Amino acid sequence: MAQAAVQMDESELIRSAQRGDQDAFEQLVRLHDQNVLRLAFNLLRSAEDARDIYQEAFLRVYKNLGSFRFDCSFHTWLYRIVTNLCLDALRKRKVRREESTVVETGEGTLDRMDMVEDSRAFGDPQRQLMSRQLNERIQDSLAALTPRERTVFEMRHYQGLRLKNIGEILGTSEEAAKNCLFRATQKMRTALGDFI
């Protein structure tokens, strides 16, 4: 019931935004923008690139909302736009080869490893070192995935989307998304095998 109410609210927001209601559009953005930013940030590992994706995605939504016809959920439509932009960016900029654990944020550069909480390693230099090495290996193995594998993995593991939904977003079948996720997890497992 609650989910239906939320969906109804979102439909109302979309219709109001389609009629030019700016407040409704802003509310619509706020329903989704944290997840959009997180996806772009995780995939591109650059605050600047994530910001570009965020703004370009929501600008496209704004410009094209009039043609959104509820054939799919708004979430699917939005993520289709975001993932297409991210995939393009990953392919064009060859982010995989350029990646390091250091990312740019609004507050300056930051090592992603410093953002990883690891209570197990706290106070134990040996374990801290192991944990750091493991996380570096995780970043390397994520970077070694193809843009598509990376995107599917991010959406399933970190965004918690179902494979069916991921397939819809990427314009492919659930089975293809499943195969892609399978390949990604196999690669990750192989790369991290001696750490786990």
Added chain:
Amino acid sequence: MRCDEVRKTLPLFLYGELSFDEEEQVEMHVDECAGCRDELDREKLLFRSLDQAAAVPGPDLLRECRAGLRQQLAQVQPQQESFWEKIRGGFTIHFHFAPGLAQLAGAAAMLALGFFGARMMPGSFPGAWGGASVIDPATSHVRYVEPTGAGKIQIVVDETRQRTLSGSVDDRDIQRLLLAAAKDPADAGLRVESVDLLKNRPESAEIRSALLYAVQHDPNAGVRLKALDGLKNFADDSDTRKALTQVLLTDDNPGVRTQVIDLLSPHASDAMVGALQELMLKEDNDYIRTRVQKVLHEMNASVDTY
């Protein structure tokens, strides 16, 4: 399931992406196999490590993004709703009430249709406007500007505005709009709603033709089913039967094929027997196969051809 098969599926198992049966098999295997149980524990550890490696953008970055977006939005115009979306906006009001009434009373459905008046009928506003506030720049277009002397100007504006029409489904104008909406390629919901109203008037040749077109060509199964419903009293009409027979053999939706069988079966013919036998050659839906066998049996036709 063998150990290597189980181990391959462990990530999908943890993501909850296996079918019920596959999940059962993995659980049963892991319960009995210490090696795979260890492997599952390793997989869980890997998942936890991956969870911890997620980077979360800080609140400042989100604030920056929102502020930047707000600035950019101020410089662009959104795409406005299309003509048919405006019409649909009008339908929304109607469909909350009218279909039930129409079905119960069999009476004329009252429609509320919004449409762009001035886009179709360019309007001019000679002289006295109610002031600039009556014109919404986002939804209007200045056609031309002309000085009229004494420091005044005359502006001709094509105004985009929504109107509401009310009338019976038998009204010619309403029907014309419904027939057009029933073919709007971009809006399946609008087509469903339009066909749902039109199907109650299949005695009109134009409407019947639209229903036949929808059954044969509409990409949305919901629209096709509504159209089939409207054709149920015309299953003995030769053109209708011919079209339905084609649908029976080509439609990819089992629900549509089942409904076509229901419509055609009371009107046995050689052509229909042939079509049903042909269907049996390629039909992979067990329920439909059973239905077809039953119909062929009732027609005393061979079910062995296939």
